[in-house]
Amino acid sequence: MLSAILISIGTFLEEISDSIGKIKVNDGEESVFVMAFLSLFWSAVFYILICIFKSEVFVFNFASLPTFIIRTLLEIIQLYVLVLAIADADRSAYSFVRTVTIPLLLLIDFALGYKVVLLSVIGVAVVLIAILLLFINRKIEKKGMGLVIFSAINAVVTISLFKYDTTHFNSLVAEQLSIVLILLAFFALVSIFKNKENPFIFLSKPIFFLQSFSVGLGGVVESFGYSYGVASIATAVKRSSALLWSLLTGKIYFKEKNISLKFAIMFLLIIGLVLMSLG
Numbered sequence: 001m002l003s004a005i006l007i008s009i010g011t012f013l014e015e016i017s018d019s020i021g022k023i024k025v026n027d028g029e030e031s032v033f034v035m036a037f038l039s040l041f042w043s044a045v046f047y048i049l050i051c052i053f054k055s056e057v058f059v060f061n062f063a064s065l066p067t068f069i070i071r072t073l074l075e076i077i078q079l080y081v082l083v084l085a086i087a088d089a090d091r092s093a094y095s096f097v098r099t100v101t102i103p104l105l106l107l108i109d110f111a112l113g114y115k116v117v118l119l120s121v122i123g124v125a126v127v128l129i130a131i132l133l134l135f136i137n138r139k140i141e142k143k144g145m146g147l148v149i150f151s152a153i154n155a156v157v158t159i160s161l162f163k164y165d166t167t168h169f170n171s172l173v174a175e176q177l178s179i180v181l182i183l184l185a186f187f188a189l190v191s192i193f194k195n196k197e198n199p200f201i202f203l204s205k206p207i208f209f210l211q212s213f214s215v216g217l218g219g220v221v222e223s224f225g226y227s228y229g230v231a232s233i234a235t236a237v238k239r240s241s242a243l244l245w246s247l248l249t250g251k252i253y254f255k256e257k258n259i260s261l262k263f264a265i266m267f268l269l270i271i272g273l274v275l276m277s278l279g
Contacts, residue, residue, distance in 0.1 A: 018091070025086075033187050163226070
């Protein structure tokens with residue numbers, strides 16, 4: 001229950017940031033590199049503060065380097081693709097397609113020895129049917145879906161590596177802070193030298209500060225949510241709550257069409273996710 005509550009709060013905060021970022025990138029007020037930087041800045045600050053006030057939570061085992069380096073490279077690709085997908089795709093369609101991560105994570109859990117029962121299998125089938133209905137319906141915008149599909153599949157690997165490292169080697173804070181600092185430096189340098197933008201200046205503007213702060217806080221809350229649950233179930237909660245928030249912002253702020261149909265598909269997806277969780 002605690003895992004679900006934390007992750008739901010985290011996804012709500014992230015939806016605020018993603019919606020602002022989508023508007024600002026499409027309006028040409030920020031680049032995707034600045035958007036990536038802003039999405040990381042406060043996460044780094046929060047984790048650093050945790051380490052300052054409670055230094056014992058930072059435990060990094062150098063034996064984790066093989067998997068940590070792989071995760072770092074994949075996280076750089078993941079974040080770049082994600083910000084492109086957020087800018088291009090409908091908010092609701094973006095969240096729908098990213099639920100593909102769930103069945104794939106369940107297969108990983110099964111391979112790692114977690115018990116998978118019939119209800120979970122049925123839930124996977126329902127999720128896949130809902131995604132199929134989304135794709136075959138011509139009324140729903142498919143722009144940016146290739147990017148979203150890639151991010152959904154890549155997330156299976158990054159989440160699995162995160163769970164593996166924090167289970168066998170590193171503390172959650174050490175793992176996440178190290179990743180975030182590397183990504184923050186990468187996108188800051190790209191913003192400065194490739195696009196000639198100073199990403200730090202954006203933090204002085206209220207709307208960009210809100211964009212950055214909300215996703216930073218959401219990411220920290222969500223990471224702790226993952227630590228209290230099995231990866232497949234925690235991600236199921238994440239995708240369910242993200243679906244609801246994105247549908248609401250899609251309707252209220254982005255005036256997306258066919259919202260009734262999307263809500264019907266959302267309920268079908270949630271049924272599948274609930275069945276998987278019960279399994």
